[in-house]
Amino acid sequence: MATRPASDLTVSDLHKAFGDTVVLDGASLTVGRGEVVALLGGSGSGKSTLLRILAGLDADAGGTVDVPPDFGVVFQEHRLLPWKRVADNVALGLHGADARTRALAALTEVGLGDRGDAWPAELSGGQAQRVAVARALVREPSLLLLDEPFGALDALTRLRMQQLLERLRARHGFAALLVTHDVDEALLLADRALVLESGRIAEEITVPLPRPRHQDDPGFSGLRRHLLDRLGVPAV
Amino acid sequence: MTTTVTPAVLKPPTVPRRRTRKRWTRLVSPLVLLVVWEAAARTGVLPPEKVPAPSLVAETGWRLAADGQLTTHLLDSLTRALIGLGIGGSLAVVLAAAAALLRIGDDTIDPPVQMARMLPHLGLVPLLIIWVGIGEELKISLVALGSFFPLYFNTYAGIRDIDQRLVEAARTCGLNQWQLLRHVVLPGALPSLFLGLRLAIGAGWLSLVVGEQVNAQTGIGFLMMEAREFAQTDVVVLGLVIYALLGLISDVLIRFLEKRTLTWRRGLQAT
Ligand SMILES: Nc1ncnc2c1ncn2[C@@H]1O[C@H](COP(=O)(O)OP(=O)(O)OP(=O)(O)O)[C@@H](O)[C@H]1O
């Protein structure tokens, strides 16, 4: 734990307000190379706003942002283009003759290698979200920005998706900033967890549990209790 | 508990049969009308100088087609319609795209278009005659004017209605402005564009009929005007039938184009 890997993403002193509502007020964070950082926070605390700034989708926010050029984004909804077949959605923005091959390879990695010719409307919610993951992965990014990527899925599918993400990360070694409101998800996947509150990072804990992790691991429930307290959900 | 379950064997085969039956039942009432009309004309219930029998109209159509007159008039009308639609339509799409995509475009283009929309463009005929004369330019200008507005408003609305979240997602895939236009904006606005095109074709024809009644030497509208002067009711009705057929054909063509380009929507309906 002494030497943290070289940082892949650095943002400092982010400011953002919608009219009179200040959403981000001096938030700073880093994500190391190959590190998975979970960003927790109450509903409306500004997590999505922060992620949009990192993805370059918000032009008029204050602060310094240093994001690697090769990042991928997965949103809470799949956001696939309904007028493109699945493989073409994944190949969006790819260049070269091997674009389709690469798209199909990415689809195979998320277990949908045979659905390349389907329309997005023909997929289930979980399948569509896997395609969105494939679309983010196909450029082999060094950083993934994930905004509650599994929030809309049922509990079983969510567990499978978490395992899938864990496998993909072990294979590709990308860093990730994972926005989530699910404390268990944060503890299962992340090396560190941050809590966003009042527009800044109010808490940072490292998750020292060995992988692969499980909810029953010793130490898990202690960390969960701590984070829940921090998020304003005290024990009853 | 399970006794209420009914076997689901009987239903499926009836579905396709009902479809085809429905198709040809739609032809019954026009055919009946035609027969009644023919009978009424033959028996003198309808005065022949007011409403000619359908068979007479068909005969006149055949005669005019055989001596080449009809083709000339039809080709001239079609040419005017196509040129006018091309000019008005492309202007509409370009201006609507500029207004919908750029703030400066919205500020400069949209207000005057919104104001001009309130003018009935056929009321501009006197002014247009002063500006462009009574030749071909007048007819083409009228068609262009008529087709401009429906296409402009539908394109504008179509682009504005595109889900902003899709645009964002596409941008995170590294698409530049031009690629966004091609992969997100154009396909997203296409259904509205087609709707605009349908309305534009209708408005274009309407304008052409009016335009061809001002000092034209050719065209379906001219044919009808001339026939009216000589009280050739059959030719007038023939002109109307031709307009109706042209409307039908253009609709079928657009439907075909829509089917080819909007397959993804059929996928949407299937689920
Ligand atoms: N486009 C916008 N215009 C005005 N206010 C906005 C806009 N987007 C977000 N906000 C406000 O900013 C605050 C933070 O929103 P944000 O979406 O970042 O929250 P969040 O932490 O992602 O919440 P959740 O967990 O529910 O997704 C909210 O109070 C929201 O109302």
Ligand SMILES: [Mg+2]
């Ligand atoms: Mg959010």
